[in-house]
Amino acid sequence: MGSGKGGVPVVNSIVVKATNLSKSIKKQTLVEPINFTVAAGHVLALCGGNGAGKSTILRMITGIMQPSTGEIEVNGLQWKRDRKGFAKLIGYMPDDYQFSHGLTAWEALAFWGALRSVSKKRIEEVLERVGLADKRNNRVQTFSKGMRQRLLFAQAILDNPPLLIMDEPTNGLDPFWMNEFVRLINGVKEEGNCVIFSTHQLQIAEEIADHVIFLNQGRSYGYESLADYEAKYGAHPLHAAFQAVLT
Structure with missing residues (x-):
């Protein structure tokens, strides 16, 4: 076991671990069970359209919304066991404020x-x-x-939190600051922090993500590296992969 920022323990470089995470309200399923991990210095993109479940997953990770099943760990901590300590590990950028x-x-x-x-x-x-x-x-x-x-x-x-959560962070950015956003995220990665962000802009995911999960109507598809998508689909692989999900 190593030591992260502020003496926070980091286990095997895995910062985030989601296990059987799901959300339902009454009889409506918002997110079907999903599993993933994110390592230090890596970026995970949640890609999908409106109502796909992206924001719901992010809110469950931050503790804003409690999952119906499963659990989230950040640097080995769970929100329900140490809310204050858990909150200190996360920087959250909502889609608007x-x-x-x-x-x-x-x-x-x-x-x-x-x-x-x-x-x-x-x-x-x-x-x-x-x-x-x-x-x-x-x-x-x-x-x-x-x-x-x-x-x-x-x-x-x-x-400088070890986990940065962003909900549709590039909405409203002009082309110049889209490029600057890529630079900023690369800086976060270089500092050894990890990022999970939602987007419907696949070109941004292709530029900065290490792994991508597609979502459609609450169901997740794939959890693969960008390199794996490129091997399967060639140039601009996420567009082709997303079309495959929808058909």
């Missing part, structure tokens, strides 16, 4: 930073990293959707 009226970018990050005991120096570093340092004193309500997405990404990595 209503910022408090009147807050500047700096004030928003300072609020989140205070909750996580993050230094002012670290806040400055993260603002610089996401390209918002020159906007630190601007009110968030004046930001474009893409700028808000970058601020949400910034709060998710404030305390």
Whole structure:
């Protein structure tokens, strides 16, 4: 057993382990049982359209939503056994967020930073990293959707968590910041952290994912590496693989 950031134990480099994870509400099945692991420094993409179950899986991983069956472990911890410790391991970027009226970018990050005991120096570093340092004193309500997405990404990595969860993180980003997003995620990987994100944009998954799971109406298909998909389908393999799932 090794030691991760802040002395957090890392077992065999596996950060996330999902076992028979499912969600049903009354008689409706939102997510059928799914199993996967994600190692340190790796990226898992959950690909599918609206209503596929992507966001439900992410919410179960973070503890926002409790699974009907199965369990999630992050660095060996389970939410139901150590909620506080579990929460410290995860940075979460929702698909959208209503910022408090009147807050500047700096004030928003300072609020989140205070909750996580993050230094002012670290806040400055993260603002610089996401390209918002020159906007630190601007009110968030004046930001474009893409700028808000970058601020949400910034709060998710404030305390450098071993697991970064992102729900449709590239929605609203212009082409320039789509490229920057790829750079930012590669930086997270290089730091030894892992990422799970949902997307309907297959080209982004092809650029940054190590493994991909397709989802359609709550059912998962495949759990393969990008290299395996490329071996099967050639160029732009995820488009071909997704079509195979749907037919």
